[in-house]
Amino acid sequence: MNIAQIENNLQLLVNSFDEHTFIYELLLAYGQPKASIKRLQEGGLNLSKNDGEILWKKKIFFKETSDTDLHDLIDDLRIDDRITKHSPRFIIVTDYKNLLARDTKTADTRKN
Numbered sequence: 001m002n003i004a005q006i007e008n009n010l011q012l013l014v015n016s017f018d019e020h021t022f023i024y025e026l027l028l029a030y031g032q033p034k035a036s037i038k039r040l041q042e043g044g045l046n047l048s049k050n051d052g053e054i055l056w057k058k059k060i061f062f063k064e065t066s067d068t069d070l071h072d073l074i075d076d077l078r079i080d081d082r083i084t085k086h087s088p089r090f091i092i093v094t095d096y097k098n099l100l101a102r103d104t105k106t107a108d109t110r111k112n
Helices: 003-015 022-029 034-041 070-078
Strands: 053-056 060-064 090-094 099-103 109-111
Touching: 003 022, 022 034, 022 060, 060 070, 070 090, 070 099
Parallel strands: 060 090
Antiparallel strands: 053 060, 090 099, 099 109
16 A cells, blocks of 8 residues: 555545544554454454553554543553553544544654
8 A cells, every 4th residue: 555545545534534433444544454443343353441442452552532631641541551561553542623643663643
């Protein structure tokens, strides 16, 4: 998958935004296998048992919130043993107005 395909996929995601499927569509936009995403949606790959969270080992930790400062949250999650023991590459938090992401391998951050 090249950058143009990813950009196109992200544009489609923005145009058909749905909070309930956002993270799964985002993962698909970046080329994650549909079968794996389906298993994640059904709970088979999700190591988190908390509502509004997805923890996919060595891939991603995602948390939605509406009552927490996203900057504080992403900083706290970066050192949370419950999460770090599964080594997710990306930590993403959102209130669906803002999105913060941290690449745990490179320490790069993004805010949108």
